[in-house]
Amino acid sequence: xxxxxxxxxxxxxxxxGLIYGLIAIGLTLIFGVMRIIQYAHGEIYMLGAxxxxxxxxxxxxxxxxxxxxxxxxxxxxxxxxxxxLFRPLHGKEMLxxxxxxxxxxxIISSAGLIFFRPVGRGIxxxxxxxxxxxxxxxxxxxxxxxxxxxVLILALWFLLQRTKIGLAMRAVAEDPETxxxxxxxxxxxxxxxxxxxxxxxxxxxxxxxxLMWILPSMGFLATIKAFMIVIMGGLxxxxxxxxxxxxxxxxxxxxxxxxxxxxxxxxxxxxIFVILVFxxxxxxxxxxx
Amino acid sequence: xxxxxxxxxxxxxxxxxxxxxVGIAILLAxxxxxxxxxxxxxxxxxxxxxxxxxxxxxxxxxxxxxxxxHAGFMGVGAYTSALLLIRLGLPLWVxxxxxxxxxxxxxxxxxxxxxxxxxxxxxxxxxxxxxxxxxxxxxxxxxFGGWEGLFKIRPPxxxxxxxxxxxxxxxxxxxxxxxxxxxxxxLNKTRTGWIFWSLHEAEILSSHVGIHALKYKAGAxxxxxxxxxxxGALFAHYHGYINPKSFDIWTSEFALVHxxxxxLSTVAGPVLGASILTxxxxxxxxxxxxRIIIFGVILILTVxxxxxxxxxxxxxxxxxxxxxxxxxxxxxxxxxxxxxxRK
Amino acid sequence: MALLDIQKVxxxxxxxxxxxxxxxxMEPGEIRGLIGPNGAGKTTLYNVISGxxxxxxxxxxxxxxxxxxxxPHATAKLGIIRTFQSTTLFKHFTxxxxxxxxxxxxxxxxFFGSLFGTPASLRHERENxxxxxxxxxxxxxxxxxxxxxxxxxxxxxxxxxIAIAMAAEPVLLMLDEPVTGMNxxxxxxxxxxxxxxxxxxxxxxxxxxxxxxxMGVCEKITVLNFGEKIAEGTPEEIQKNPDVHEAYLGGEHYxx
Numbered sequence: 016x017x018x019x020x021x022x023x024x025x026x027x028x029x030x031x032g033l034i035y036g037l038i039a040i041g042l043t044l045i046f047g048v049m050r051i052i053q054y055a056h057g058e059i060y061m062l063g064a065x066x067x068x069x070x071x072x073x074x075x076x077x078x079x080x081x082x083x084x085x086x087x088x089x090x091x092x093x094x095x096x097x098x099x100l101f102r103p104l105h106g107k108e109m110l111x112x113x114x115x116x117x118x119x120x121x122i123i124s125s126a127g128l129i130f131f132r133p134v135g136r137g138i139x140x141x142x143x144x145x146x147x148x149x150x151x152x153x154x155x156x157x158x159x160x161x162x163x164x165x166v167l168i169l170a171l172w173f174l175l176q177r178t179k180i181g182l183a184m185r186a187v188a189e190d191p192e193t194x195x196x197x198x199x200x201x202x203x204x205x206x207x208x209x210x211x212x213x214x215x216x217x218x219x220x221x222x223x224x225x226l227m228w229i230l231p232s233m234g235f236l237a238t239i240k241a242f243m244i245v246i247m248g249g250l251x252x253x254x255x256x257x258x259x260x261x262x263x264x265x266x267x268x269x270x271x272x273x274x275x276x277x278x279x280x281x282x283x284x285x286x287i288f289v290i291l292v293f294x295x296x297x298x299x300x301x302x303x304x
Numbered sequence: 305x306x307x308x309x310x311x312x313x314x315x316x317x318x319x320x321x322x323x324x325x326v327g328i329a330i331l332l333a334x335x336x337x338x339x340x341x342x343x344x345x346x347x348x349x350x351x352x353x354x355x356x357x358x359x360x361x362x363x364x365x366x367x368x369x370x371x372x373x374h375a376g377f378m379g380v381g382a383y384t385s386a387l388l389l390i391r392l393g394l395p396l397w398v399x400x401x402x403x404x405x406x407x408x409x410x411x412x413x414x415x416x417x418x419x420x421x422x423x424x425x426x427x428x429x430x431x432x433x434x435x436x437x438x439x440x441x442x443x444x445x446x447x448f449g450g451w452e453g454l455f456k457i458r459p460p461x462x463x464x465x466x467x468x469x470x471x472x473x474x475x476x477x478x479x480x481x482x483x484x485x486x487x488x489x490x491l492n493k494t495r496t497g498w499i500f501w502s503l504h505e506a507e508i509l510s511s512h513v514g515i516h517a518l519k520y521k522a523g524a525x526x527x528x529x530x531x532x533x534x535x536g537a538l539f540a541h542y543h544g545y546i547n548p549k550s551f552d553i554w555t556s557e558f559a560l561v562h563x564x565x566x567x568l569s570t571v572a573g574p575v576l577g578a579s580i581l582t583x584x585x586x587x588x589x590x591x592x593x594x595r596i597i598i599f600g601v602i603l604i605l606t607v608x609x610x611x612x613x614x615x616x617x618x619x620x621x622x623x624x625x626x627x628x629x630x631x632x633x634x635x636x637x638x639x640x641x642x643x644x645x646r647k
Numbered sequence: 648m649a650l651l652d653i654q655k656v657x658x659x660x661x662x663x664x665x666x667x668x669x670x671x672x673m674e675p676g677e678i679r680g681l682i683g684p685n686g687a688g689k690t691t692l693y694n695v696i697s698g699x700x701x702x703x704x705x706x707x708x709x710x711x712x713x714x715x716x717x718x719p720h721a722t723a724k725l726g727i728i729r730t731f732q733s734t735t736l737f738k739h740f741t742x743x744x745x746x747x748x749x750x751x752x753x754x755x756x757x758f759f760g761s762l763f764g765t766p767a768s769l770r771h772e773r774e775n776x777x778x779x780x781x782x783x784x785x786x787x788x789x790x791x792x793x794x795x796x797x798x799x800x801x802x803x804x805x806x807x808x809i810a811i812a813m814a815a816e817p818v819l820l821m822l823d824e825p826v827t828g829m830n831x832x833x834x835x836x837x838x839x840x841x842x843x844x845x846x847x848x849x850x851x852x853x854x855x856x857x858x859x860x861x862m863g864v865c866e867k868i869t870v871l872n873f874g875e876k877i878a879e880g881t882p883e884e885i886q887k888n889p890d891v892h893e894a895y896l897g898g899e900h901y902x903x
Binding site: 487490491494495496498499501502505506508509510511512513514515516517 | 697699718719720723724728729731735736737738739740744747748749751752756758761762763764768772811812814815
Binding site for chain 2: 118119121281
């Protein structure tokens, strides 16, 4: 194995890790704040990617404007889903939120197949060119994507740790009753968290779609990976989602290059299984029940 | 119990038995009622298979879990029976029991680590199990036929009866369905059922009164998975062809939809849900993807507006129309033939 | 021989020392109080004894048998039964059914018998029901047998929790704050009940904050603070103990 290959795989691992981290953080945020299973998270990710595709590749409007538009549209879409569908189920068994999000998968993925057609596409690059570092090719696009992902994650960290809203979200995630008693409007926090988590998924979808490809069925695999990461990292833990994202990103990058994507898939499972054996609540998880 | 209530319960008991007898009679006469119309028989057989899957999945639900590995175990039964026929020439009569055995043992083995996970993790973990099973079928092309699957899974004969005849297979599927529904009904209605539901309601309290949670969870999971495996065996010999895609998460998810729409309290739920939704699915078949959208809409409407499922409709009607007081522990409706409601 | 013998048991959760080096014994037939400020480790001790947690250090014995590593269903089988602070009930079952589940250990149950509805199994179910009714009557809950547990007022829910525990035929009954939320009349009834249960030969351990009840019904009291035993003795001794006063911030909780 050459240094060049190693650097290439690491670069891809980091980029994938950051993108995976984005979607996983979105999911863990939704679970942490609302204790619902958003099984359709991957479908949201898919929608985000397609919005950017239609904005940039079809309507030929500026890329980054489209990125923001996609995030905003999905933010409100997610918030709307929370208010309409998940809010009435608050406090009931988890099966009901699973059922509703399962229904959403049916609806969104089928609608996607009908309207977008099962044709593989890609979001065109917004910048071309590359440079050579350590003998490996680093495309500008890849670097910008990695950079943007990092910025988003840092922005999210800032939001959660240093702003009132972030504090409110963490309070609701930890102890909803007390948070309510402290004057936090739980209902508002719920739709904000759902909107935010969905927007993160949408942005991850945009970036992945630019880096790789888009398909109406991309949501399915994204959901699996997101749940794998979140469980690995600990349900409700943002650092856990990030670390888990990196672990899976590296596994995917290395094993898809060196072996097959099947192997990467299976190995991912093995790693999660091993982690859960030693830490049943995930790497950073706590006993929440 | 005073004499009046004894008389009422005797009448009630007769009502139960009568309803079951009438139901079974209709099912037995059905092929001849429809003049053995092949397509309708096909739909009926698919309905029976789906009832088997939904009812066995409901058994697992009675302990509080949703198993996304369910379709995987169906596949285990299907492949076991198919391979026994293709490689060793053994008919379905052997295959269905072999499939049950393999499925049951595998389920027991898998359940031990699986049952230690908690609710949220369980559905993911069970999904992983189902996924691994499916991928094993897809991976070993030489043995399992890979993604292309296995062909020429011929139905068996029994003396003069050739089960390639659809009417004959109808009765075969009917027998399996009745056995499974009856078994789950009995399990649910008796002490075992109360143990399952007590684990569902409050596992901590159940363990503290001496109920060995792991034993019952593993047991229920194994029984339900065995039922799925047996259904898989019959499925394989009916369609004559199987591939890994028939046993993936979509199949488990559809079974879950059947239970939720049908109702989660009694055995009537999965039976109703599977019957009605399978028929709707068949009717909507020409619309392709739109029908999946409709399923999603039905599911959402059910969860939001009819959380008790279809089986709760008679009760709701009675409350609305006749303002009859609700019986607290027992749902005295036509569906009470299926036993006491729990929630 | 001591009924329950806890030797140098510690329960650590990461850095938190919930119980530290505890020695604790109980003799058969006694009514023992276990008191201490919130967070002292009392409920944690119950969780260790019943088997929800396995202690980090130390061992404990029941009737001479090492039960340190036994899980709740196993300790329940040996006769160690507890109640819970929060309403831990089978909420959607009827009161009668709640107690019948509690009877599980002590009624015959055969999987195939119940599956096929054999006469023997039907007989066992009837016996189960009768046993459960007896316990409900004993606790004054007989008339409520068909109510859903979730619909009961708080006091009755507490009583139901005790009924379920009694149905499991305890040798050692560990009560966790049984009179919380009760008025003085109800507390007095509970005290009488505790004595009645002891008369049936059950050893009782009682966590409680209501000092009137503790001093009134317990023969010996153990005091915990920050996971350690700080005092043990008769109610009179405990009332005079300065360490105990300090732990409770000035002894405001005492009734002279």
